[in-house]
Amino acid sequence: MNSNDTNGLLNLLALSAYPWVWQVFSVILVTLIAHYILGLLLNRLERQLKKTANLWDDAILEASRKPAGFLVWLVGFNLVLDILINQSDAVIFESVEPASELLVIVLLAWFLLRVIGQVENRIISDDYTSEPVDETTVHALGKLVRIAVIITAVLMVLQTMGYSISGVLAFGGIGGIAVGFAAKDLLSNFFGGLMIYLDRPFAVGDWIRSPDQEIEGTVESIGWRQTRIRTFDKRPLYIPNATFSHISVENPSRMLNRRIYETIGLRYDDASKVRAIVDDVKQMLEQHEDIDQKQIIIVNFNSFAASSLDFFVYTFTKTTDWKQYHEVKQRILLTILDIVFKHGADVAYPTSTVKVDPVTLINSEQE
Numbered sequence: 445m446n447s448n449d450t451n452g453l454l455n456l457l458a459l460s461a462y463p464w465v466w467q468v469f470s471v472i473l474v475t476l477i478a479h480y481i482l483g484l485l486l487n488r489l490e491r492q493l494k495k496t497a498n499l500w501d502d503a504i505l506e507a508s509r510k511p512a513g514f515l516v517w518l519v520g521f522n523l524v525l526d527i528l529i530n531q532s533d534a535v536i537f538e539s540v541e542p543a544s545e546l547l548v549i550v551l552l553a554w555f556l557l558r559v560i561g562q563v564e565n566r567i568i569s570d571d572y573t574s575e576p577v578d579e580t581t582v583h584a585l586g587k588l589v590r591i592a593v594i595i596t597a598v599l600m601v602l603q604t605m606g607y608s609i610s611g612v613l614a615f616g617g618i619g620g621i622a623v624g625f626a627a628k629d630l631l632s633n634f635f636g637g638l639m640i641y642l643d644r645p646f647a648v649g650d651w652i653r654s655p656d657q658e659i660e661g662t663v664e665s666i667g668w669r670q671t672r673i674r675t676f677d678k679r680p681l682y683i684p685n686a687t688f689s690h691i692s693v694e695n696p697s698r699m700l701n702r703r704i705y706e707t708i709g710l711r712y713d714d715a716s717k718v719r720a721i722v723d724d725v726k727q728m729l730e731q732h733e734d735i736d737q738k739q740i741i742i743v744n745f746n747s748f749a750a751s752s753l754d755f756f757v758y759t760f761t762k763t764t765d766w767k768q769y770h771e772v773k774q775r776i777l778l779t780i781l782d783i784v785f786k787h788g789a790d791v792a793y794p795t796s797t798v799k800v801d802p803v804t805l806i807n808s809e810q811e
Contacts, residue, residue: 475520482516503566507558511551518547545604553597560589579648584641587668633669636685640666645688650697657691659683701736701760702769708780709752714789718745722755724783729759734772736762752792 490505522544564586568579646652646663652673653660661675671688673681710718726743729735739760747754757780761772784791 471520471523475517475523478520479513479516482512486512500563503562504559507555507562511555511558515548515551518544518551546601549597549600549604553593556593557590560586560593584638584666632686632689633684636687636689637666637668637671640671640685640688645693646695646697650695652693652695652697654691654693657687659691659693697764699764701739701762702764704757704759704761704773704776706777707746707754707756708784709749709754709792710784710789711792712751712753714787715753717787717789718753718755721784721787721789724787725755725757725780728779728783729757729776732776734761734763734775736760749792751794 486505486509494502564582567582640646648663648666650663651661652663659673659681661673661681664672664674664680666685668685670682670684673683675681710721714721722743722745726741729741729743730737735741740758742758743755745753745755757776761769763769763772781791
């Protein structure tokens with residue numbers, strides 16, 4: 445037997461004197477195999493769940509991938525830790541043991557937070573919902589559930605570390621009163637944001653404006669403290685949520701129609717043609733494809749103005765899009781001009797008529 449074989453045999457005999465080493469090696473090997481098998485099972489389960497349109501099973505499966513893998517390694521770590529504690533009296537191993545309980549709580553909280561995120565994304569996705577969903581409400585509920593999970597996890601961690609939850613809650617109640625007085629504006633903005641989420645006067649993407657203040661633009665985000673609005677000149681406008689509790693807000697994005705309300709003046713020379721022009725304009729609107737026929741349509745001679753005979757047009761378009769509305773309005777106004785010109789009339793403009801006494805005019809010329 446050569447020296448290499450002798451050394452190998454001695455090493456083998458030395459390891460046989462420490463059976464815990466083999467136990468640790470076996471646990472690590474089993475953990476590796478379990479982690480690999482878990483990945484295969486999750487992949488196979490994913491292929492099966494793709495055949496259904498249920499968002500909950502897909503969300504839970506996707507959310508459980510990383511936490512489940514870490515959980516397998518945590519179980520293996522605990523088994524290795526038990527072996528080391530049984531073989532050694534080192535204090536360090538006993539101090540590490542409570543950390544595994546904290547890691548279990550952290551993994552559970554992590555899994556729940558991932559489930560919330562996955563469900564939130566799938567609810568607003570067109571792949572899982574056939575009807576439109578209010579994204580603002582979904583995100584608000586997601587934030588509330590996340591806060592509840594985080595607070596519960598923190599209390600469980602404190603309980604595991606030996607702190608009394610009742611004492612923490614009592615301290616939190618007293619501290620909450622003090623913080624409430626110190627952060628009055630912050631709390632008012634928080635509850636203002638909560639009211640926005642519950643009442644839903646507007647949502648992300650809506651065009652809003654306030655007649656009380658110089659607020660107008662598109663809502664980009666609704667936070668717990670402030671709402672960000674992008675004005676039409678592309679400037680960001682940050683408004684505390686408490687502001688919306690004492691101002692009126694108009695939401696043009698939710699209008700059903702857009703109104704066309706215009707006054708057209710004809711010359712006094714065309715007085716005999718006013719009736720025919722008004723009738724033709726009304727008939728044109730009643731047959732126009734871009735006008736909502738379910739809404740009121742009014743075309744009436746309205747007043748004897750200083751320089752014109754005025755009639756007004758009052759109607760509603762089908763579209764609510766700002767750009768398309770102006771295109772429709774332009775076509776209608778141009779068509780009205782064509783009707784006026786077809787009858788040999790014309791649009792009036794400010795004029796003045798000066799009447800001179802003929803006798804006065806002759807006398808002025810003779811002088």
